[in-house]
Amino acid sequence: MRRLSFLIAFAFLLSFTSFAQVNLMSVAPAETDNSVEAEMASFKIADGYKIELFASETLGIADPCAMRWDEKGRLWVLTIPSYPQPLPGSNPNDKLMILEDKDGDGKADHSSVFAEGLNIPLGFELGHGGVYLGEQTELVFLKDTDNDGKADSRKVLLSGFGTHDSHQTINSFLWSPGGELFFSQGHSIYSRIETAWGIKKADRASIWRYRPLQNRLDGFLDGSTASVNPWGMNFGEWGEMFHKANDPELFYTVPGMVNTTHRALLPPIGKLVIKGSIIEIIRTKHLPKDLWGDFVIAGYYNNKVERMRVAEDSSGYKATLLDPILTSSSRSFRPIDIKIGPDGAMYVLDWYNPIIGHYQASMRHPDRDKTHGRIWRITATGQPLLTPPVLAGQSxxxxxxxxxxxxxxxxxxxxxxxxxxxxxxxxxxxxxxxxxxxxxxxxxxxxxxxxxxxxxxxxxxxxxxxxxxxxxxxxxxxxxxxxxxxxxxxxxxxxxxxxxxxxxxxxxxxxxxxxxxxxxxxxxxxxxxxxxxxxxxxxxxxxxxxxxxVYALQQDWEPALKKNMLVFKDPAHLAYIVSVIPPSWYTAGMYRKLVSGNLPKEVKRSLLISLAKTGGTSDIEFVLSPENVVDDAVLLDHLAKTEPRPVTQVSLNKLRSILKKPDNKEVAKSAVRLIRAWKLKPLAPAVQNLVVNGQNDASLRAEALQTLAQLNGRAALPTLQKLVKDPQTPRQIRLAALQSLSALDIGLATHATLNEIGLSGSSVTEFKEIISPVLERKGGITSLTTALTAKSLSKEKAGLMLEVLAVKGINAPQLKTLLNKQAGVKNLVTRTYDQQYVDKLSKQVKEAGDARKGQAIYAANPSCASCHTINGKGGNIGPNLSAIGKGLSAREIISEVLWPNQNVKEGYNRVAVETKTGELIQGIKIFENAEEIQIETTESKKPKVVSKKIIASKTETGSLMPSGLMDNYSEEELRDLLRYLSELGN
Amino acid sequence: MKAFKVKSGLVILLLCLVHCKGFTQKKTETRFFNKKDLTGWSATNMQYWSVEDGAIVGRATQKVAKNQFLWSDVKVTDFYLNVDVLLETNDRNAGIQFRSKKADASGQALGYQADMGKGVWGRLYHEHGREKLDWSDRGGKAVKPGQWNKYEILVSGDRIWTAINGKLAVSVKDPGGDPSGYIALQIHAGDAQTVRYKINTLVHNPKVELAGLSKAQLVKELKLPLNKPVGKASSVTFGENEVVVFAGGTNIVNMRKDCYLETLLMAANPHTRLHIRNLGWDGDTAYEQFRDVGFGKWSKNLDSLGADIAFVQFGQMESLQGEAAIPEFIKAYKKLLSEIRTTKRRIILLSPIPFEPQNLNSGKGNLAQNPLQNAPAGKYAEAISALASREGFLYVDLYHPLQKSPLAGSLTFDGIHLTPEGQKLAAEVILQELGMHQRYTEKLEPLRKEVLTKNQLWIGYWRPGNWAFLGGDRTTVPFSHDWKNTEKRIFPEEIKGFEPLIREAENRISEQQNLLVTQN
The missing domain is CATH 1.25.10.10 (Leucine-rich Repeat Variant)
Known part of the structure; x- marks a missing residue:
């Protein structure tokens, strides 16, 4: 037997190597016909518009990445054939070209080279008689000093921009109305620029503002706090600033233009279905009135020219997605810049490439197109084009x-x-x-x-x-x-x-x-x-x-406040800033004085917390006064998160009285949590009374039960076991008992879990509630596996449990094998990565896949939608699948679905944290700073905020999507599902 | 051999896996003294030296005109020496040289001496050089005059301890002192005398413990020497195939593009085949040298390249924080330098340059206040100079020569960063300080061109774009892999393609150097 499996493995190894030529990593296979005509035929344009070619690779603009108009109506185009990585010893020869339509027929007929020998510059803007260009670590200024149409002077203005990812270096340059040069950098970029105002730092995505005459640079929204890859900004008619993420989101930038290193996530104002970059705001007579003021966005991912309408929303804006202006069935149509031209037409820069993924495909993949590049012109049918005014050389x-x-x-x-x-x-x-x-x-x-x-x-x-x-x-x-x-x-x-x-x-x-x-x-x-x-x-x-x-001005207001030289019109205003940044020198007495005013709840709460942190026993007594806590459960919850403070008999009595008369059950629950966090053992009897009193609300009793377990430890086991076994106990309390048992004794908890499976657990949701406490504990999976080896589950329950594992994204191969056996899954196939198999399957998907059936399979599998969104429905934890068929080939979708760990998408790496108390938390990391880490889990919509203090270990590898999700699906089912996925976005 | 070291160093740097460290295996020396004859020892006048009863005897039967030394041919760096000595009579003088070299043809010694003799027993002297280093009398108190005394010497890095009869005598931290050299035994000039050296053991790379004290206790005893090494940059010599690195912020980065310092160094040292590596990184300060995941720390970069000589420049941007921040800056700088300090490595601190506030921008009153106006770069230069002499680093003052230059005021393009002309002037100042009076002339232009080519290759190799995929946090995604065989990573292989190109470029630099020599 052993010998046989060895032989099989050997044969597999052979087949693996001999079929190694098969291309798996192509993002989309190149179009068979790359002609302008073929691409033209792929377009579907909205009514009332017409699309024509303005320029193509025949004018030397292969691999174009940005364009800008000059006052003479010439179009400057940046080309980057050396993207993504120049070869050793080669001299990169990227170019800045100038296109002209000399005969005025609406097509460029002449091109010239302004600058060459460039090294993957991603953006530029004209100005001050030359060109500002972002090239690798530098912002340079190119100038043609002898008027021969070619740059002959190169001056480095700033240097130190990061280059860790050549598709995220400084890009999308644009002048603000007031003559500031704006540009941005992406998620893997770390910049350090030496300026007279100190070293300007930006880690990860950030927006830069450069004031050329002052030679002053300032960075905003770094730390990817307003999109991981900002790409393109624009300004409204009154100077309102917006920027577009390369992701779906659109942002109103203004609230983020506060100069501080304090980071916070800026809320977006709307989003596309899938990625798109660049904002052009329509402000031309030539285009239909209905389009005026709308934002046009380059939908490079799903081959569209998108359109959003932006309306006022209180102090900001909100945006809604309208029907696209242009869609293409060609996967190589990649709009990445859009500019209204001097004639009022909309010009669309087309990167023309089947591969857009920087890291989803090999750097040397032959399908990375190096020979095409187009500029399309969209006009309004029946509307005359404009004649631009003569601007060059005017007074x-x-x-x-x-x-x-x-x-x-x-x-x-x-x-x-x-x-x-x-x-x-x-x-x-x-x-x-x-x-x-x-x-x-x-x-x-x-x-x-x-x-x-x-x-x-x-x-x-x-x-x-x-x-x-x-x-x-x-x-x-x-x-x-x-x-x-x-x-x-x-x-x-x-x-x-x-x-x-x-x-x-x-x-x-x-x-x-x-x-x-x-x-x-x-x-x-x-x-x-x-x-x-x-x-x-x-x-x-x-x-x-x-x-x-408050952060930006801290150095100004805090010293003045300390010297008592800062007067606020309303004490509530002082209370606000102190609630945001409690000064280190603030005393309890000062907080007491501030908090006495009539304040918004959040401000008052923050001050009370600061008071609790700084104050003595009498201050704690004050914080816990009925007038403060009577209607503010959140205050108690926040207190629970602070270090335990000294508690007097008076304080204990205040808490005890809440437990005695739990009129407001939310407040009572929070009080119970506070007692747990601060380990207020003297209140254990009062908590026990809460637990055993059947008159009390079940959710409150459940909460109290956990506190009791925490306070009394193993001494609480009899109470827990009694409650957990008794079918008369409300289910919620039994579940809470399971939770507590898991922390105290994983063996007893496993036993109780199996018992509970018998009592309840007829749906995936119910089942998940039952087994989660044990699964989320160190050693829980092993204990459960052992117990289930001794005692089988029913076929149906084993099936449910398998689904729970999938939904939770848990990789537990041994447990899964066991459950598959118990669930009676006969045609279980463990698909090992094999290129020949992928090839065969992808052929079947194309020839015989049934998308309708696939959709039904998708819908019937709760684990998919628990993480992924399709057209607005589903979870957000995994990548949005709405247009996956546009971005990935069938072959790639196959590997993503079957072997998710092979190629984890940016920002979707699994993070698993084990706390010092043995709790396991896993999900996608969405934010991290020195104090905390925010993890998006499959369990709730809100990210889980985990303090770094309680983390024992952290691992960040692989995908949250478990392998083997498709193991109990037949080849036909898999084929149909893949067909469905590969058609999404079409 | 060295070329290979450089290359493998680069690979290690690239993969950022290993921090190269010298071998520090403890080893007892067997070749030192055979207790029978003076094999392995030499002196200008052998008639003073003999072996009796397993001990080396230095005997002068009449007045000696000059100090006499018996030199061992065993070289020592970090070592422990245990010797029983008998000085007759006690009012005579002798001593044990270590980490020393011959000062002249007459065999006089230059370097540390563990001294012996009435009034100098157990003191540390720097023969022919700085003289008194540790002059405490605690060793003297442990001596039994006219009898056998146990003398122990322990040297580790820049730390020196001695003990007499098990009592701690010398305890000195001597940064910038002699890194290695030979042991020699002395008869002092003067009246007739006999000194017996019974050598017990010599151990290389010993454990740091002495006189019953642990390492921590010994370290606690350390103090700086009475006379610190003089940090004269002109004392720097450049050896065959040595690796020279430049480190600092944008002004150093720009040296990679302007190439003046490098070209002058190459021209001044035409036969040494230096390997110059510019590790400048925009925005590096004494406080922070940000590197992406997997790139390796600043100090490790220097180590893995095997840097023999390092030009380091910090303090420019730091000085924008004002005079009050100088102590904090010096503390950070000292800590940073301690990370790259080795006994062998020569570290040259370049001072900041003067700011030129008028060049910050277009002027015309578009700012209420020019932040460069009052930045105390000069004060920072002074503090760095003091740090250098305190810690034994070499120091080159760029601040004052540039300030006094007729070109002052037009040396920077933005008030902070040198123009090519400024770079050229700074390079000449540095060469002058190094005692290499090489000025830049048109004749050097072909050499500079080759240096530039090499530097472009170097940057493509050392700090290529797409680091995230080469060695950072995105190495597992398909980008850096072969498009067919997804298991295979092609990016690191591809980057290795720079190695022969850099070697070739360095060969062309050598050719240019030779041409300059033959033309002269």
């Missing part, structure tokens, strides 16, 4: 007048051109132009806004103009005025004088902009101004920005 007054244009393209170009001029040349014409603006003109404020952009771009302060905007009728004008006051804070005499009324503006969006601006005013009293935003209702954006502001 300053003429350029200024173009700032009144309705066409955003024109204004964007003009702002850049004016920023390039010597300020002495524009000072007078600009002043004259501003003086001539008529306040009665309906666009007066917007024209004033454009004028202030010119001043900003020259770093020239114009307080008069700023005041006009600050007192504007249009909220956008006031909001932008606030933004500028923040930018100029170091040069304005009294920036807070301008900002204070705006923090108190009737419009929430203005208040938010003003708040963010105040965070740039480094004066103690700025904190007192910022907190005035609390005079109005707050929302998620304002709360986000305010919390960050």
């Amino acid at each position: 300053v007054p003429t350029l200024l007048d173009h700032l009144k244009s309705k066409e955003h393209w024109t204004r964007y170009q003009v702002r850049r051109l004016l920023a390039e001029r010597d300020f002495e040349e524009i000072r007078q014409p600009l002043a004259d132009w501003v003086a001539k603006l008529s306040p009665s003109d309906s666009d007066f404020e917007h024209h004033s806004l454009e004028a202030i952009h010119v001043y900003e771009s020259h770093e020239i302060v114009n307080e008069d103009l700023l005041q006009i905007l600050a007192k504007g009728k249009e909220p956008g004008a006031r909001g932008y005025a606030a933004h500028v006051a923040g930018r100029w804070a170091d040069r304005l005499k009294n920036p807070l004088g301008i900002l204070e009324p705006l923090v108190n503006d009737p419009v929430a969006r203005v208040r938010l902009e003003a708040l963010v601006a105040v965070s740039d005013v480094h004066r103690p009293e700025a904190m007192a101004v910022a907190t005035q935003v609390l005079n109005f209702p707050t929302d998620k954006f304002i709360r986000y920005a305010l919390e960050k502001t």
